C-alpha cells in the first residue's frame with residue numbers, strides 16, 4: 001500500500017505554488033487598497049465648485065466602483081486566509097489527506113483547491129447526507 005502522505009518533495013512544490021499565489025494576492029490587495037484610498041481622497045479633497053459640477057451619473061459610477069473594490073478586497077482577503085491555511089496544513093502534515101476516509105487527495109485537486117480537506121468521493125457523500 002502506498003503511504004497516505006505526500007512526499008517532502010511534493011509538499012515543497014505545493015508550498016512553492018501556494019506561496020506564489022499568496023504573492024499575487026498580496027499584490028492585488030495592494031492595488032485595490034491604493035485604488036480605494038485614491039478614490040476616497042479624491043472625493044474628500046473636492047472643492048465645493050467641483051462637487052457641483054460632478055454629474056450624478058459619475059458619482060454613481062464612483063461609488064459603484066468603490067463597492068466593487070471592497071467586494072473584491074473581501075474576496076481576495078478570504079482567498080489569502082485560505083491559502084495561509086493550506087500552508088499550515090503542509091506544516092502540520094495534514095495537507096492533501098482526506099479528513100474522512102484518510103486517503104490521499106489527488107494532486108490535481110490539491111493544485112486547484114489547495115485548501116481541500118476532503119476527497120471528491122467524500123465530498124459527494126457529504127452532499128447526499130445533507
Ligand SMILES: [Zn+2]
Nearest residue numbers: 098101119122
Ligand atoms: Zn475521502
